[in-house]
Amino acid sequence: xxxxxPFVPRLAKKAxxxxxxxxxxxxxLYPERGLELNDAATAIAQKLDGVRSIAGIAEELxxxxxxxxxxxxxxxxxxxxTLLQAKGLLERP
Amino acid sequence: MTEPVSEAxxxxxxxAELTYRCPLRCPYCSNPTDLAAHGEELGSxxxxxxxxxxxxxxxxxxxxxxxxxxxxKDLEVLAKHAHELGLYTNLVTSGVPLTQPxxxxxxxxxxxxxxxxxxxxxPALADEIAGYAGHAQKLEVMRWVKALGLPLTMNVVLHRAxxxxxxxxxxxxxxxxxDRLELAxxxxxxxxxxxxxxxxxxxxxxxxxxxxxxxxxxRLRGTMDVLFVKPDYFGTTPKACMDGWxxxxxxxxxxxxxxxxxAATSITSLTFDSVRGASLREIWERSPAxxxxxxxxxxxxxxxxxDRRAIDFGGCRCQAFALTGDAANTDxxxxxxxxxxxxxxxxxxxxxxxxxxxxxxx
Numbered sequence: 001x002x003x004x005x006p007f008v009p010r011l012a013k014k015a016x017x018x019x020x021x022x023x024x025x026x027x028x029l030y031p032e033r034g035l036e037l038n039d040a041a042t043a044i045a046q047k048l049d050g051v052r053s054i055a056g057i058a059e060e061l062x063x064x065x066x067x068x069x070x071x072x073x074x075x076x077x078x079x080x081x082t083l084l085q086a087k088g089l090l091e092r093p
Numbered sequence: 094m095t096e097p098v099s100e101a102x103x104x105x106x107x108x109a110e111l112t113y114r115c116p117l118r119c120p121y122c123s124n125p126t127d128l129a130a131h132g133e134e135l136g137s138x139x140x141x142x143x144x145x146x147x148x149x150x151x152x153x154x155x156x157x158x159x160x161x162x163x164x165x166k167d168l169e170v171l172a173k174h175a176h177e178l179g180l181y182t183n184l185v186t187s188g189v190p191l192t193q194p195x196x197x198x199x200x201x202x203x204x205x206x207x208x209x210x211x212x213x214x215x216p217a218l219a220d221e222i223a224g225y226a227g228h229a230q231k232l233e234v235m236r237w238v239k240a241l242g243l244p245l246t247m248n249v250v251l252h253r254a255x256x257x258x259x260x261x262x263x264x265x266x267x268x269x270x271x272d273r274l275e276l277a278x279x280x281x282x283x284x285x286x287x288x289x290x291x292x293x294x295x296x297x298x299x300x301x302x303x304x305x306x307x308x309x310x311x312r313l314r315g316t317m318d319v320l321f322v323k324p325d326y327f328g329t330t331p332k333a334c335m336d337g338w339x340x341x342x343x344x345x346x347x348x349x350x351x352x353x354x355x356a357a358t359s360i361t362s363l364t365f366d367s368v369r370g371a372s373l374r375e376i377w378e379r380s381p382a383x384x385x386x387x388x389x390x391x392x393x394x395x396x397x398x399x400d401r402r403a404i405d406f407g408g409c410r411c412q413a414f415a416l417t418g419d420a421a422n423t424d425x426x427x428x429x430x431x432x433x434x435x436x437x438x439x440x441x442x443x444x445x446x447x448x449x450x451x452x453x454x455x
Contacts, residue, residue, distance in 0.1 A: 016181060020153065030181075031183060031206040034154065086315055088272065088273075
């Protein structure tokens with residue numbers, strides 16, 4: 001599978017997004033581990049619902065942050081989704 | 094209780110050893126060897142309070158373990174409370190005293206992930222190691238876990254009798270649909286130290302097993318997480334045991350005492366405080382046993398001036414105590430330890446031909 005614009009990612013069932021009330025940061029919790037996300041990654045992670053494509057997510061984020069370059073955002077989304085895939089945090093297709 | 098340290102580290106994981114009772118009798122069990130000397134188990138209310146206090150301290154991951162946690166009739170109550178606190182709840186089980194309806198209840202209560210131990214890919218050997226005919230049941234349990242859509246870890250403790258089975262163990266984990274496979278070489282404390290001559294592999298076995306695991310790790314990346322945990326006896330640097338003493342992990346044992354790791358009560362020079370008499374925060378921040386080896390102030394040479402002191406924290410305190418008599422000594426798994434001979438001698442020794450384990454008691 002190639003992770004690019006048309007790809008529709010879904011966060012794995014084992015992964016749970018949780019606000020860490022001690023730091024105010026969002027974490028992805030999964031078996032025995034946790035991954036702390038920055039604000040940009042949090043905004044992406046919340047959209048990994050198995051419905052929206054990477055291109056669609058980038059489009060939405062560009063709209064939400066007016067003036068942000070859509071292409072640069074899509075690159076960020078691809079990079080983050082690739083990282084999640086390597087960690088086994090995407091639902092298997 | 095002494096004065097609090099200004100900034101105690103934040104624990105992320107609570108290891109709740111709910112009971113030492115277990116139907117299995119594995120010869121490498123991490124439970125204490127003096128099981129009979131331990132006090133009564135905490136009740137449900139105390140455990141629920143401890144979970145809340147742990148969440149207050151910053152804990153996000155909870156391990157419900159033992160012994161066999163399913164031996165507790167209140168496990169569903171505890172899992173539900175943990176879920177309500179937002180803790181990511183890992184059930185660490187042998188799978189043996191489990192039924193499908195009970196697993197469904199636990200899933201409904203909020204268990205997030207199930208880890209099932211497997212002793213070998215060969216049923217007869219698995220049952221021999223466990224001292225109990227439970228292998229077939231474990232396979233059933235793993236199927237139930239996946240059927241419920243829960244993430245599954247298959248955990249295997251590796252030693253001389255099963256190190257040659259890496260390919261078969263990976264195949265079994267794939268067949269079960271495991272999300273994670275932990276291939277963890279035995280750590281020689283507690284029962285494993287008692288059975289060390291029986292369990293300790295040869296260097297060739299370790300090297301071959303590591304070579305066998307590597308391609309599976311690559312092949313399954315993104316599908317199944319394959320962890321191969323190397324044993325410290327065959328290296329030159331010690332393990333960063335528990336990521337440092339009382340740093341990221343806090344553990345409560347069945348009778349309510351707070352410890353930094355499974356084997357810590359083997360360090361008889363320390364006294365561990367109980368949550369029956371104080372809050373988890375008080376103990377975590379102030380109890381002498383938590384402070385004893387936290388940070389670097391306790392270190393002697395060669396740890397004190399070592400470049401790796403913030404990487405491996407001087408290794409395992411329990412191993413230092415068991416093999417050198419002083420828990421503040423450098424872990425003898427370090428090549429710089431004056432006691433390295435305590436590791437090298439059993440590695441160099443002839444291995445007994447006949448398999449004869451001293452199984453843990455019930």
